[in-house]
Amino acid sequence: MRSSYRHLPDGPEEALQPIGVALTYTYMTTNRAKVLLWLLHMPSCCSMAVQFGHIAGYPTGSPFKNREELRIAGLHSQNMAGISGNAKTGADAIVVSGGYVDDADYGEIIIYTGHGGRDPNTGRQIRDQELIDSGNAALVRSELEGLPVRVIRGRHNKRHHQSPFAPSSGYRYDGLYRVESHWAKMGVDGFRVWQFRLVKLKDGEVSTPKDTSPASIDQYAVGPAPVTTSIMQRIVRNSMIAHIVKSWYSHECQVCGLAIQVEGGLYSEGAHIRGLGQPHHGPDVPENLLCLCPNDHVRFDNGAIYLTDELHVMDALTGQAVGQLRVHKNHKIDLRHVAYHRECWTKD
DNA sequence: GGGCCCGCAGGG
DNA sequence: CCCTGCGGGCCC
Numbered sequence: 223m224r225s226s227y228r229h230l231p232d233g234p235e236e237a238l239q240p241i242g243v244a245l246t247y248t249y250m251t252t253n254r255a256k257v258l259l260w261l262l263h264m265p266s267c268c269s270m271a272v273q274f275g276h277i278a279g280y281p282t283g284s285p286f287k288n289r290e291e292l293r294i295a296g297l298h299s300q301n302m303a304g305i306s307g308n309a310k311t312g313a314d315a316i317v318v319s320g321g322y323v324d325d326a327d328y329g330e331i332i333i334y335t336g337h338g339g340r341d342p343n344t345g346r347q348i349r350d351q352e353l354i355d356s357g358n359a360a361l362v363r364s365e366l367e368g369l370p371v372r373v374i375r376g377r378h379n380k381r382h383h384q385s386p387f388a389p390s391s392g393y394r395y396d397g398l399y400r401v402e403s404h405w406a407k408m409g410v411d412g413f414r415v416w417q418f419r420l421v422k423l424k425d426g427e428v429s430t431p432k433d434t435s436p437a438s439i440d441q442y443a444v445g446p447a448p449v450t451t452s453i454m455q456r457i458v459r460n461s462m463i464a465h466i467v468k469s470w471y472s473h474e475c476q477v478c479g480l481a482i483q484v485e486g487g488l489y490s491e492g493a494h495i496r497g498l499g500q501p502h503h504g505p506d507v508p509e510n511l512l513c514l515c516p517n518d519h520v521r522f523d524n525g526a527i528y529l530t531d532e533l534h535v536m537d538a539l540t541g542q543a544v545g546q547l548r549v550h551k552n553h554k555i556d557l558r559h560v561a562y563h564r565e566c567w568t569k570d
Numbered sequence: 571g572g573g574c575c576c577g578c579a580g581g582g
Numbered sequence: 583c584c585c586t587g588c589g590g591g592c593c594c
Contacts (some may be wrong), residue, residue, distance in 0.1 A: 288589075289578095290589090290590090293578085299579065300579060300587075301577070301578045302577085302587045302588080302589050302590095303587040305588090306579095308580075308581075309581095317588060318588075319588050335588085337587065337588075342586085355586095356582095379580060564586090
């Protein structure tokens with residue numbers, strides 16, 4: 223019997239997550255039913271949640287037998303692909319198993335090759351990689367927004383080159399990294415590959431120099447926080463709040479309307495109205511955050527522009543209004559913080 | 571070990 | 583639906 227190869231879980235419930243439609247979809251067999259469910263699934267498929275940061279119950283060092291276990295645990299959404307996530311929300315996890323010849327694993331630093339352009343049988347590159355491929359663009363998005371990426375190392379088999387950091391069997395969760403930079407280069411097979419430099423985030427490392435704010439808003443927490451990693455969760459949460467605000471504006475600056483375009487996506491910055499930490503103690507909440515282009519971020523942080531209570535944008539040099547702040551309907555801006563910022567930069 | 575084929579999630 | 587992707591089990 224050919225079908226006797228197939229590995230099925232002992233009971234449907236134990237191996238599958240409780241996500242109604244997805245569960246049903248998994249067990250549909252006829253093509254017609256699949257198409258129907260696919261159509262039903264389409265309108266909501268873009269809002270699939272992507273979990274950033276640590277996953278509760280799976281501390282750094284947690285072992286996994288295979289990719290399926292990683293998927294069920296929620297550490298990595300893909301069954302085969304190395305990059306989990308999408309271009310819009312960012313990459314939440316990668317699997318490092320040396321599958322690409324241009325990879326390099328230095329432990330705390332990983333040079334990770336993007337996907338695409340590979341012959342699935344030989345593993346060699348047979349064409350150029352594209353940055354707009356969703357997985358590659360997802361890593362760019364994580365870089366632009368400072369999102370933490372879960373790194374999972376897999377056993378390196380004979381086809382892959384060896385890394386001393388790879389587990390001897392299965393997969394191992396190795397903690398959170400940030401995407402520091404990316405670039406294109408000619409791969410060893412003679413085709414362009416995109417590469418990403420990932421640097422391990424240490425407990426105690428802060429993502430922004432000014433960040434000493436109390437982690438006071440639990441509604442933006444990304445999943446249940448593991449007990450021993452509160453600092454890490456705060457970093458994650460900061461990124462996520464900026465992520466939410468930026469998404470309201472599609473990275474368009476609230477002052478000038480510009481969205482910086484780079485290959486792989488749009489860029490904007492989350493600017494705190496009332497500074498975080500000493501001595502301002504501004505909260506890290508959407509009500510205290512603006513989505514700005516880098517130029518207006520610098521102008522705002524240094525008092526070259528400030529806001530009135532009517533959210534007019536004021537030029538500090540001339541004292542004249544130069545525009546109206548753009549505000550999304552979901553974005554409630556706390557005027558107390560606006561006043562605090564204004565009083566830092568005006569004489570009376 | 572190589573080859574085959576079955577697999578699923580996500581994006582187009 | 584199609585296709586791709588740093589799987590994986592099993593046969594030989």
